[in-house]
Amino acid sequence: MADRAKEQRLDEWGRALFETSRDALILADGEAAILEANEAAAALSGYPVEELKSLLLPDLLDPGDLRAFETLFQKILSGRPFASEAVIRTRDGGGREVEFSGARVLVGGEPHIHLRARDISESARTQELIRESEERYRNTLNWLADALHVVDKDLRIVLANRSLVQWCTELGAHGVGPGKLLREVFPFLSDGVFDEYRVVFKTGTPLVTQETNWVQNRAVATETRKIPVLKGGEVSQVITVIRDVSERKRAEEALERSEATLKSIFLAAPIAIGLVSNRIIGWTNEQMSAMTGYTRDELAGSDAAMLYPSREEYERVGESKYAQIRSHGKGTVRTRWKRKDGALIEVLLSSSAIDPSDPSAGFIFTASELGEVETPAESKASGIPS
Secondary structure, eight states: OHHHHHHHHHHHHHHHHHHHOSSEEEEEOTTOBEEEEOHHHHHHHSSOHHHHTTSBGGGGBOGGGHHHHHHHHHHHHTTOOEEEEEEEEOTTSOEEEEEEEEEEEEETTEEEEEEEEEEOHHHHHHHHHHHHHHHHHHHHHHHOSSEEEEEOTTOBEEEEOHHHHHHHHHHTOOOOSTTOBHHHHOTTOOHHHHHHHHHHHHHOOOEEEEEEEEETTEEEEEEEEEEEEEETTEEEEEEEEEEEOHHHHHHHHHHHHHHHHHHHHHHHOSSEEEEEETTEEEEEOHHHHHHHSOOHHHHTTOBGGGGSSOHHHHHHHHHHHHHHHHHHSEEEEEEEEEOTTSOEEEEEEEEEESSTTOGGGOEEEEEEEEEEOOOHHHHHHHTOOO
């Protein structure tokens, strides 16, 4: 009686597990005829349970999978459990991707097949979307002109784009790629750079820096952006975008040297030189101060009218000189300036446009002193008319 009660409990337990399982469960005989199926199997296939029990297992498969099923079925019958993935055909003609496992069981002493199947269509679709997203992400990164890599907390590269690989090859830094430590790929980096990474990981604050390193006996100037990636409220990775600005740096340095040279020439020139825009004085050299008596600071930002003895002379010079510039690109006029101490001086004034197509860019002028203008008393004493 006790054995029979135990057997009955096991039978009831097994039936409850069979009926309430969220996985599709199917029992088939040695001829692949479906003998039993649970409600989960019916939901998965779209066939009612009774209709399922009238089918063969191959009826649920795509024709292209039948040969593989035959081999698998015989393996399971021989006692070798198996797990795989397949697409089953549903009652409405569609298909669902499933993960299944099979094992041989003895029922009444005869070998049968116990199959468990789980719908992974959504999971597979999600994984496919993730793969597509990652591919688009990688393709986008690879199309970036700037070099880019991502490092983890150990400063180990987990991603590198194509531009980084090409740039490193040009620098002679080979072997860049996932799994490499940053120091292995860039041995020339200073300890300060690695300290910057630690700061970004600790604070979660992006960092933009410029540095120059010597690589293969040449200076390489870079502008680097370190961008934290947060996960669970902590920085898990840092994206680094590297822009090689060596050419720009060299061009800027060359421009600075050129400007310094020109400035030295202007400062040392024996004639007055300056810049005006809309007849407002800008930069001037020391000779301009020596000629007019005004300091460079006093001249800067002042209306050029301050240099003329009258408004009429100021207007005359402007009309004459700018008419010549419009016609010939430069203009020259002889005029009188009034020094800070009130003395009048004869001046030969020449101007040319910085950009002939854009007068607002300003004009460069030169002024040569021709001598002081004598007062009437001085003119009478010397016998020379003023």
